[in-house]
Amino acid sequence: MNGHEQNDTDEPRLPARLSEDLKALYAPPRLIPQRVDDAVLAQARGHLAKVAQGRRIVPFPRWLAAAAIVLATVLSSIWLSHQRSSEMAREDINRDGRVDVLDAFALARRLQQGAPTDPAFDINGDGIVDQKDINAIATRAVKLDGRQG
Amino acid sequence: MQPTHDDPRIDQDLVAAINGGDAWAFETLYWRHRDWVANLAVRFTGDHALALDVLQETFLYFLKKFPGFTLTCQLRSFLYPAVRNLAIAARRKAERLQSEDGELPELEAPPPASTNHTARDQLAVVVTALPETHREVLLLRFVDGLSLNEIAEALEIPLGTVKSRLHNALDTLRRDPRTKEFFGQ
Numbered sequence: 001m002n003g004h005e006q007n008d009t010d011e012p013r014l015p016a017r018l019s020e021d022l023k024a025l026y027a028p029p030r031l032i033p034q035r036v037d038d039a040v041l042a043q044a045r046g047h048l049a050k051v052a053q054g055r056r057i058v059p060f061p062r063w064l065a066a067a068a069i070v071l072a073t074v075l076s077s078i079w080l081s082h083q084r085s086s087e088m089a090r091e092d093i094n095r096d097g098r099v100d101v102l103d104a105f106a107l108a109r110r111l112q113q114g115a116p117t118d119p120a121f122d123i124n125g126d127g128i129v130d131q132k133d134i135n136a137i138a139t140r141a142v143k144l145d146g147r148q149g
Numbered sequence: 150m151q152p153t154h155d156d157p158r159i160d161q162d163l164v165a166a167i168n169g170g171d172a173w174a175f176e177t178l179y180w181r182h183r184d185w186v187a188n189l190a191v192r193f194t195g196d197h198a199l200a201l202d203v204l205q206e207t208f209l210y211f212l213k214k215f216p217g218f219t220l221t222c223q224l225r226s227f228l229y230p231a232v233r234n235l236a237i238a239a240r241r242k243a244e245r246l247q248s249e250d251g252e253l254p255e256l257e258a259p260p261p262a263s264t265n266h267t268a269r270d271q272l273a274v275v276v277t278a279l280p281e282t283h284r285e286v287l288l289l290r291f292v293d294g295l296s297l298n299e300i301a302e303a304l305e306i307p308l309g310t311v312k313s314r315l316h317n318a319l320d321t322l323r324r325d326p327r328t329k330e331f332f333g334q
Contacts, residue, residue: 012319014291018331021269022276026292027188036201037183040208044175051216052170 090120091137104138155181160224168216175215179208182224185293186232192288193236199243203235210235222302225295229303271327283318286311 014022093103093110107121107129117129123136156163156177166174186207190200210231220227276284289295289303297315301308322328 011297012290012315014319015331015333018272018322018328019291021272021331022288022292025269025273025276026192026288027185030184030187030191030197030200032183032187032201032204036205037179040179040205040212041172041176043209044179044212045172047212048167048170048172048175048215050170051168054170054216 091123091140093121093137099137100141101138104134104141107137108134161220164218164220164224168218170216175212178224182228183208185225186228189229189232189293190236193233194240194243196240196243199236199239203232203239206235206239207232223295223299225293226299226302229289230305268328268330272322272331275322275325275328279318279321283314283321286314287318290315 091099091103093106096102107117108131110117111130111134119129121129121133123133123140126132156174158166158174158177160178160181163171163174163178167178183204187200187204190203190207191197194200194203207228211228276287279287285304286300289300290297295303297308297311300311304311323332
């Protein structure tokens with residue numbers, strides 16, 4: 001075996017003349033028209049100019065946009081919930097999460113029993129917790145029922 | 150116009166630059182690999198005009214990978230299957246359009262042999278007679294200069310298979326009376 005054919009790393013080698021002849025047969029210099037080069041490179045310049053332009057506009061990360069939407073949704077939900085609860089809390093005497101005629105009964109019972117009343121139960125804002133507040137709750141409950149119906 | 154100087158950056162670095170829109174980096178890769186792609190395309194199509202089409206299509210296929218392309222192997226290993234597939238498609242398209250009396254050359258057509266039967270002509274005959282898989286590995290290694298690992302990546306075959314095919318191809322050349330003189334026998 002010729003010493004050029006095989007080396008110690010199991011990488012076969014060719015005799016120099018054989019290698020040269022193979023290259024001459026299968027990889028001769030090719031005449032490539034300039035129009036071919038121009039066509040490829042013109043498209044490359046056009047495409048890559050757009051790529052470069054796209055990179056100059058700092059993109060808003062999608063994950064940040066998604067996080068902002070989620071945060072806004074959560075905050076608005078909390079705010080609405082708070083608004084609703086603060087609006088309803090004064091009339092929701094029995095704290096069952098809704099204002100209905102039972103709240104009016106609950107306040108009436110407290111007044112009848114002479115139990116201390118929370119100033120927050122001053123529904124009509126006249127400074128006194130009395131029958132007028134019971135009426136205000138009942139009126140509100142009826143209005144709510146009407147809205148739902 | 151072909152650049153008069155070569156960019157010292159390796160292919161992977163140039164690919165990274167192209168992802169940023171660097172057209173010069175693309176041009177550098179084009180000039181670096183253009184002739185290899187053209188020769189490969191000629192081998193697959195057997196037709197110079199078809200090969201020029203394949204050359205263009207190969208680099209446009211490569212261009213469309215950007216931005217967002219990561220080169221995980223040698224560029225020639227990446228380009229090889231593209232050239233082969235585009236060449237086969239070009240041949241099929243040409244064959245459909247070809248008239249009955251105009252046959253296209255065989256895949257990886259042999260270079261035209263002269264009538265005086267020089268050693269080089271005999272070599273062309275023997276190489277052409279090799280099984281296609283053996284010839285492919287032989288040419289990729291000794292004409293295109295790909296390493297055995299790069300060939301394995303390009304052909305998506307195990308390294309051992311590359312070695313085996315190359316060994317068989319060389320063994321044929323070594324034993325054939327028309328080419329054994331290359332080996333000093």
